[in-house]
Amino acid sequence: MKYRQEHNIIRACTIHMQTEKTKTIVIREWSDCDIVAQCFVFLLAGFETCALRMCFTAQEMMKYEDVQQKLYEGVQQVDIDSDGKELTYEAIMGTKYLDQVVSEV
Known part of the structure; x- marks a missing residue:
């Protein structure tokens, strides 16, 4: 100051x-x-x-393994599309299913 x-x-x-x-x-x-x-x-x-949202999201993904698998595949696809480059915030935020999961929680 x-x-x-x-x-x-x-x-x-x-x-x-x-x-x-x-x-x-x-x-x-x-x-x-x-x-x-x-x-x-x-x-x-x-x-x-933020901590509460992450905890609730983890709990829901643990409960619904199909959601967890679909989310994992979506993030994995973003990693593949980046051609080995570092993942960016914009790339992760472009994952539509991730946005849907977080919004739902």
Whole structure:
């Protein structure tokens, strides 16, 4: 925070939005402790929802082996289509059945 203020560094991030001052009024003065607490809440909230979704997905795939096999084959096809290159986020997100499984869970 101090380094950003001293060097006039502006980033499009949560910390900047929380400490940004408008032209007319100060939205809120945040202490370092306040910002750390907010970051912790964001981390915890994001972690819990992702962890729960992964647990429910794993449970459903364990229960329905046909879904697990079809999903595995879809991801394996993406790997084959990549011709040995590293899998990218975009390639995995292009797996329609994966999207359907996650959306269903």
